[in-house]
């Protein structure tokens with residue numbers, strides 16, 4: 001069981017150490033999580049589950065990786081999302097649960113789909129493979145047992 005208070009304290013401490021101002025949003029807030037690198041601020045949902053904690057780390061990752069930001073073309077956005085996600089994985093991969101990995105896969109796949117003519121050697125390909133290696137593949141069985149090998 002995750003203790004939301006402990007996870008929240010962890011984020012608060014990290015923010016204090018890195019001089020980042022964290023704005024905690026209520027769950028009724030419909031704005032997206034975001035980070036402002038210039039002023040070192042993040043806006044994230046109050047933590048209820050580990051996946052919220054990972055989302056807060058992701059925004060901290062943006063502040064840590066991208067001191068200056070301007071470019072909004074899809075490739076630049078994808079680059080930044082990859083960097084922030086890698087920042088979290090490098091430091092916290094052993095603390096991420098399945099929900100965290102699934103959410104990362106969903107988000108990165110989304111950003112990737114927005115880039116036309118994505119180069120084959122872009123780091124996102126390796127990143128996605130890493131993320132997917134933490135997500136078990138469940139094959140549909142349709143209630144049948146696999147055929148025994150002959």
Ligand SMILES: [Zn+2]
Pocket residue numbers: 058062080081084
């Ligand atoms: Zn992001």
